[in-house]
Structures are given as structure tokens and as C-alpha cells.
Amino acid sequence: MENIGAYKVSRPSLMSLLFSMIFSSGILLLNTRNNMEYNVLLYFGYIWSAFCLIVVIILLYRIITIRKFIEVRILPDSIIVENKEIQANQIDNIYVKGYFIPVIGIKPVDHKFPPYRLCFSFLDEEYKGMKELTAWAESNQIKLSKKRFMRWL
Incomplete structure (x- = not known):
């Protein structure tokens, strides 16, 4: 991979x-x-x-x-947020909240809300990261919703 x-x-x-x-x-x-x-x-x-x-x-x-800055790696069939790997088939929806500094929330299939550990905002290459995340969600047939969402503590 x-x-x-x-x-x-x-x-x-x-x-x-x-x-x-x-x-x-x-x-x-x-x-x-x-x-x-x-x-x-x-x-x-x-x-x-x-x-x-x-x-x-x-x-x-x-x-x-909790550390303020972490790393997200986008792999062909999964996303790694900090040290937690989430397979594409375990993701129900990806939420994007906001326009200028959007907050992304990854909602697993077995959760009602995106957990706090799976919520983040891109820092350096925001446009490139959002573009790549959108393309990844499309290729893995994951719904990407641009709306407000609640996150679980």
C-alpha cells in the first residue's frame, strides 16, 4: 500500500x-x-x-x-488519523463543516456521530488536502456531505 x-x-x-x-x-x-x-x-x-x-x-x-497537531494519511483503501486506521468500508459518511477553515468529521458505520478523534482541519495544504479527500471519497463510494454536524465528546 x-x-x-x-x-x-x-x-x-x-x-x-x-x-x-x-x-x-x-x-x-x-x-x-x-x-x-x-x-x-x-x-x-x-x-x-x-x-x-x-x-x-x-x-x-x-x-x-490531546495533541493539537496530528497527521492524516490517505491510503488507497483507508485513512489513518493519528494512529487509528479506518478502512473505507467502515466509513458511513464524511462531513465537511464550514467554508474558510472547514472541519472534517469522519463518521464510522457503527457510530451515530463522528467521534472527536476523527475530526480535523487541514493546516498547510488545505486546498490540496480537501481535493484529495474528495477524490478519495468518490473513488471509494463514500458520501461526502457539506453540512454542519455534531461530534461526540
Whole structure:
């Protein structure tokens, strides 16, 4: 198997999600503290705040531990993202979100959303990488959708 192309890519930023979770949980905690007379809303507020805290901890862990720059290699019958090889027959869809710095998400067949480890943006040769990825998806008969997508934490 010879390499078709190897590209430097970066992971999508998690900072906007982190700030929105901190902001929403802060507002919710302040709101539940001011409305102590409604027990159901109070419990819901605490449960939702605990969920937001768990998400914030996961996001902080990812920001600190996951490398920002990785390499994607496009082979004739598979794609290697970092060290994870995905065969073409295991890919259900490739999503492209955005126009200027598009984020690519590879959705495996057995997943509902693209996992975070399979989401990336091209760095240096963005046009060449997107062109090659599009040609690869066409040759392997994989659907390439240009739309917004959710990714799994």
C-alpha cells in the first residue's frame, strides 16, 4: 500500500464549547439559588449543573492531553488519523463543516456521530488536502456531505 498523501491537520477547538458550558451552568446555578421554593426545579438545576461540570472536566482533560497537531494519511483503501486506521468500508459518511477553515468529521458505520478523534482541519495544504479527500471519497463510494454536524465528546 503506497501513500496517496500525508497532511498536517489540527483538532477543532473546544474552547467555545467549554465557555458555553461554564456560562450556562453558572446562570443555572444562580437561577436555582434564587428560586429555592420550587423543589422540582431545584433538583433539575443541580442535576443539570452536575452534567455540565462533568462535560467541563472532560473538555479540560481533552484540551490539556490531546495533541493539537496530528497527521492524516490517505491510503488507497483507508485513512489513518493519528494512529487509528479506518478502512473505507467502515466509513458511513464524511462531513465537511464550514467554508474558510472547514472541519472534517469522519463518521464510522457503527457510530451515530463522528467521534472527536476523527475530526480535523487541514493546516498547510488545505486546498490540496480537501481535493484529495474528495477524490478519495468518490473513488471509494463514500458520501461526502457539506453540512454542519455534531461530534461526540
